[in-house]
Amino acid sequence: MSIRERMSGNEAVAIAMKQINPDVVAAFPITPSTEVPQYFSTYVADGVVDSEFVAVESEHSAMSACVGAQAAGGRAMTATSANGLALMWEILYIASASRLPIVMACVNRTLSGPINIHNDHSDSMGARDSGWIQLYSENNQEAYDNMLMAHRIGEHSDVLLPVMVCQDGFITSHAIENIELVEDDNVKAFIGEYKPEMNLLNKENPIAVGPLDHFTHCFEHKRQQAQAMVNAKKVISEVAEDFYKMSGRKYELFEEYNADGAEVAMIILNSTAGTAKYVVDKYKALGKKVAVIKIRVFRPFPVDEIADALTKYKAIAIMDKSEGFNAAGGPLFTEVTSAMYAKGVLLPKVINYIYGIGGRDVKSTDIEIVANKLLEILNTGEVDSVYNYLGVRE
C-alpha cells in the first residue's frame, strides 16, 4: 500500500533521496532548495541512510564532488537553485560529457541579477544545453515521482547522462500538499543496484576519466553524447511505464489536458500548468474549449511528439517563465516553433508569452488573458503580436 502524506515539494524530494539511499550527497545551501540538504543531513545524522553527506564550500565543489563520487562508482546526488546552478555550470557540462548519471533536484529560482529569490525558470533554462536530461514537475507529487524515475533513466546503458528534476521554487517547494509516497521496499526494487561497468575504485581494472580530447576523437565523443540524449526519450517512456505499473501514476513526455475538441492550446512548464488547468476547466463549463499542454521532458525535447500533437490546434500560446533575450521569444517558444517548422506543422498560429519573471504572481485572471487571446485568434485568424509579456507593468 502506498503511503498518503502531506508535505512540501522540498521534503518530497528529500524523502525520495532518503528512499534512494545514494552513496554521496554533496550540496551547498541556496534558497529555495536549502531544505533538501537540511532534510538529508538529518537522515544522515539519524542513521536512516548509509550515505556520505559532503557539506561542500560551494556549488562548484558540490558538482565537482558529485563527478568524483559518481566516477568512483557511487550514486551521487545534489540539490540547488539559481546562482548555485550557475556556479555549477562548468561542471554540468563535464558531468554529462563524462557520462555520469548524477541526479540533481533543481528548485527553480530567478537567476541573478538583480538578485531575487523567487521563482522563474531562468536557472534551468540556462542549463538546457549542458547535456543534462531535464524533467519538470507541476507539484510535489510529480517532483517526487520524477526523482524516483531519474536514476533508472540516467543509468540506463543507452543513456548514461545526468538528470535534473525541476520544480518551482516556493510555489511547490514550500507549499504543503497531499502526496502519495511509494513504500521504501518498492522504491529500492524499482531503483535497483547501481553497478557501473567501470569505476575508479576497481583495482583490477583501473580507469582514467576526463582526458585531453583533441580533434581526433572529441567530435565522436560528442556525437555519442548527442545519441545518448536521443536514446533517452524512449528510455524515459519505458521507465514511466514501469513506474505506472508500480504506482498507478502515469507519466508521458508531456501531458495534454482538456484536449478533446479544443482548437487552441497553452504550452506550459511546472506549477503554472495547475493554474491553467483550473482556468480551462472553468472555460469548459462555459462551453469554451482550451487545452493545456504541460511539458514534462524538456531535455530531450520531444520534437516529433509535440509537433504531432499540435497539428490539431488552430492557435497555440507558448508560455515562457524565462527570457531568452534573443529579442524574439523565450526558450520554450523557440523550441516548440522550431519543432513545428521542422516537422511541417505550419497551420497553427503561434504566440509567445513571457510571464512570472522574478516570481511575479501568475493569477487565474492572467491565464484568462491568454485563453481569451487564443479564442480571439481562433475567431479572427489574425495574430497582432507574437512576442508578448503577461503581467508586467510597462
Next chain:
Amino acid sequence: MAYNLKEVAKKPERLTGGHRMCAGCGAPVVVRQILRALKPEDHAVIGAATGCLEVSTFIYPYTAWRDSFIHNAFENSASTVSGAEAAYVAMKRKGKISNDTKFIAFGGDGGTYDIGLQSLSGAMERGHDMVYVCYDNEAYMNTGIQRSSATPIYADTTTSPAGREIHGKQQWRKDLTQVMVNHHIPYVAQTAAIGNMKDLYEKAERAIYTKGPTFMNVLAPCPRGWQYNTPDLMKINKLAVETCFWPLYEVIDGKYKLNYKPKNKLPVKDFLKVQGRFKHLFKTGNEHMIDEVQTEVDKRWAELLRLAEEN
C-alpha cells in the same frame, strides 16, 4: 625500513614513461617519487587539476597512469577527489568494496594557490582521507608562463614582464604552506626533489598513510618558465633549498619540524642567477632588488626557525 633509493627505484612506475612532459620539468620527477611511496598492494585514485601534468599524461586514447585517474577541471582537483573518497567511504560501509584505496589530488600552483584554493580549503577542512599535492612551478606554465600568487617577486612572466619601467612581478609570493598549516590538518609538508629524494619520499609516505587530510607543497621547477638548461633541474632544486628560498619542513599535528638546515646558507642570488626569469636583476643599478629578495628570504627563514624552535 631505512630509505634506500636503489630499492625504491626498483618499484614499478605508477606514472609510466611516454607522457609528454618537457625534458627538465620538475613535475613528473616529483609525481613518480610520490607514487613510489604507495604500498604496492594499494590501489590509488589520483586526481589532477587542468595543467601541464594533466594535459601531458592523459591525451585520449592514451594514459600514463597505472592507477585510476580523474581530471575534472582546473579549480576542483581537491573537491573532485574528495567526492571519490566520500563514495569510497559510503561503499565500504555498505560492503560493496573490499580493497584499500588511497586518494591523491595533484594541482599546479595555478590550480592550488589561486583558482583552486577554495576547493582545496574546503576539502581539507571537511577532513577527507586524502593527500593534496601542489607541484609548485611558480607560474601558470600550461598557458604560457603567466604570473601566479606563487610567482616570486621580480620574476619575469608573460603577465608580469620585466619592462623598462616595471621589473617583473611586483608582489611577494603567497606562503601557501603556512595557509595550509593554519587549517590544522594532521600533516603539512614542504619539500623538493633534492639529492636522493629521501625527503620527498618520506613526506609522501607520511602524507599518504596519515589518516585524514594532508597537504604537500613541492617545488617543481619549469625549464621554460624559469629559463634554465634542462639538465640543471636538480641543481636548481638544490639551490632553492641551500639558499633557504624553499626550506624543507613539515608540520605534524601542529608541531613544526625543520628537515634541513644548511650549514652554509647560500645567498639567494645564487638561486636567482641561474634562471633567465631573473636576469634583469643582475643589470647594473638593479642590485637593490636582489637585496630586497634576500631580506625577505631571511625574514621568512628566521620565522620558520622560530616556529621550529631552532634558535
